[in-house]
Amino acid sequence: AQSVAQPEDQVNVAEGNPLTVKCTYSVSGNPYLFWYVQYPNRGLQFLLKYITGDNLVKGSYGFEAEFNKSQTSFHLKKPSALVSDSALYFCAVRDWEYGNKLVFGAGTILRVKS
Amino acid sequence: SQTIHQWPATLVQPVGSPLSLECTVEGTSNPNLYWYRQAAGRGLQLLFYSVGIGQISSEVPQNLSASRPQDRQFILSSKKLLLSDSGFYLCAWNPLVGGSSPLHFGNGTRLTVT
Numbered sequence: 001a002q003s004v005a006q007p008e009d010q011v012n013v014a015e016g017n018p019l020t021v022k023c024t025y026s027v028s029g030n031p032y033l034f035w036y037v038q039y040p041n042r043g044l045q046f047l048l049k050y051i052t053g054d055n056l057v058k059g060s061y062g063f064e065a066e067f068n069k070s071q072t073s074f075h076l077k078k079p080s081a082l083v084s085d086s087a088l089y090f091c092a093v094r095d096w097e098y099g100n101k102l103v104f105g106a107g108t109i110l111r112v113k114s
Numbered sequence: 115s116q117t118i119h120q121w122p123a124t125l126v127q128p129v130g131s132p133l134s135l136e137c138t139v140e141g142t143s144n145p146n147l148y149w150y151r152q153a154a155g156r157g158l159q160l161l162f163y164s165v166g167i168g169q170i171s172s173e174v175p176q177n178l179s180a181s182r183p184q185d186r187q188f189i190l191s192s193k194k195l196l197l198s199d200s201g202f203y204l205c206a207w208n209p210l211v212g213g214s215s216p217l218h219f220g221n222g223t224r225l226t227v228t
Contacts, residue, residue: 034216043120043204043219044158051214090158094213100146102217104158 002027002095004074006105013081015114021076023091023105032094033074034102035065037087044090050074061085081112116141120205120220127227133178133192135223137205140186145207147188148217149180152202164188165210200227 004025013019025031032051036044048059055067065076076089088109092102117140127133139145149161160173162180170180177196181189188205202224206217 032213036216036219041202041222041224043221044206044217046216046218049214049216088156096213100208100213100215101148101160101163103160106157 001097002031002093002103004033004091004093004103004105006089006091006108008108009106010109010111012111012113015083015112016080019078019081019085019110019112021089021091021108021110023074023076025072025074025091025093027093029096031074033065033067034092034094035059035063035074035076036090036092036104037061038090038107039087047076081110083112083114086110086112116207116218118205118207118218118220120203120223122223123221124224125226127195127225129197129227130194133190133195133199133225135190135203135205135225137188137190137220138186139188139207142207142209143185144210145186146210147182148206149188149190150204150206152204152222153200158204162190195227197227200225 034049035047038044047063048057050057050067058064063078088107090107091105095103120137147164150158152158164170164182178192202222204222205220208215208217
């Protein structure tokens with residue numbers, strides 16, 4: 001079965017500094033990887049995805065992610081963090097065995113302090 | 115454009131009472147539909163998914179059931195709620211074909227069983 005792991009429960013960063021939220025994956029075959037953000041009491045918002053091609057993927061709100069096949073990682077990054085980026089972030093992988101569902105990591109809380 | 119609606123936004127129900135949560139999608143046909151539950155504000159667990167009218171797959175045995183009476187309508191139900199059914203319920207959809215498409219989530223229903 002496909003899975004993803006987010007090793008950090010929480011990431012703290014100062015406003016204006018670069019941020020990284022980590023994700024590693026375990027799949028059979030080529031991974032389809034996704035990042036989502038969730039604000040309190042809201043649904044998940046899609047940020048970006050990696051399917052194939054360029055290892056650096058750009059997404060919404062200035063976020064980008066780097067796919068690294070040798071390290072089986074798909075870390076989310078942003079060059080300069082904003083206080084408004086504070087939220088819960090989920091990494092996910094497509095599970096082909098179950099009707100295109102997504103399997104989510106446990107989530108990482110990002111806190112950006114001014 | 116496609117939109118997804120979930121209601122109600124919040125719900126407080128006593129133990130043993132029935133439950134019905136509704137989700138509808140607009141602007142698309144033949145979507146895959148999903149119900150996820152998020153407990154304790156973190157991890158997402160897939161409860162049910164559907165690839166067509168009347169076709170429901172359950173991920174885990176539980177006190178809940180799902181139905182898809184129309185192409186773009188997905189209902190989550192229970193005959194008798196348990197305290198452990200409390201959580202944040204999220205409906206999502208993606209196109210029937212096209213594994214590269216992300217899931218699109220509704221704004222969720224906060225269920226508190228008292």
